[in-house]
Amino acid sequence: MRILHTSDWHIGRTFHGHSTLPALRTVLGALAEQVRSHHVDVVIVAGDVFDSAAPAANCYTLLADTLAELRDAGAQVVLTSGNHDSAARLGFLSRFVALAGIHVRTQPLEAADPVTIHDEHGPVHLYGIPFLEPALVRHLWPDTTLRTQAQTLAHVMDLVAADRALRGGRSVAIAHCFAADVEPTPGVEREIRQGTLDVVPLSVFGGHDYVALGHIHGRNTLAEGVRYAGAPLHYSFGEQHKPRGSWLVDLDESGLAGTRWLPLPVPRRLVTLTGTLDDLLSDARFDAETDAWVCAQYTDTTPQPDPMRRLLARFPHCAAVVHQPAERRERDGVSYAARVGATRTDEELVDAFLAHVREGEGASAAEAEIIAETVRGRVAAEVRV
Structure with missing residues (x-):
């Protein structure tokens, strides 16, 4: 089986006030071409399909068009909800679109119920695990302590492991989380908090032939079979040096046979x-x-x-x-009141103000001349009055 792993499309996100939909349409079209040219069987989208819980209508249009392209290219699709998505909106009509080969997994209680797709070697069980916010899902398992995302994901992965043991065969886990040993992009993965609250140890993903992760916008390999694909488009200047693409994953009869990075175009550097x-x-x-x-x-x-x-x-x-001044002047510790109190003329008062608000730089020679002319003009006007 050949799998294409992508994530974090963030349909609807703006870039410094500019719409990214035209650029994203180009990139997702290239993703569909990867599916066609590499004869991909399954496309995995590991969360954050949309950028907000209530995307605009044209965002749904782009998603529908892209999913149709992927199906036309010959692949089934398994996608999960991320922390930016509304699970209810994304999962609407999921039972019906599954009949068309689009498998949308947004319900925590369905995480241990895999999408099973067969190849010539037998079944491959794909476990789609939506983003798990402890405060929102702990009522589903009231007898289990779920204070952190690590605890919550570990609990769900235990349920997955029990199901996998009964089914046998090869398996792929799909999760949207901040896994250990990955550095977030400053200002991009906005919900990641430094500390341990959201950090999920790699040990919870043991036993699967491949683990397709989302949430981090940069490509990362945590283990041979545990990877982040990153976002397909650059969404901040902090990402500008990170490659954009997808992982091409091959499974043979015994499990993971190989992975290859497929670059995606960058519409504008x-x-x-x-x-x-x-x-x-x-x-x-x-x-x-x-x-x-x-x-x-x-x-x-x-x-x-x-x-x-x-x-x-x-x-x-x-x-x-x-x-971004090349040199920042050291503060002299003089307050504005003290600086103004030491002035004797109007010109000195303006110069003191400029020095206070411009990193210690007072009036230039040209500015001083303008200030002097202005002060002389004001004084002359007062004399005439």
């Missing part, structure tokens, strides 16, 4: 550019980045006027601007 604002606006070394999504980090000591508008003139897809 993400780059982070660093330099003074003048350099970013004019330096030839940035010419190749005009068609990329740009995060501009300008290093001027003081904030510059209207940087986003100016940068968009050169980089039409500039999505973020960050003021």
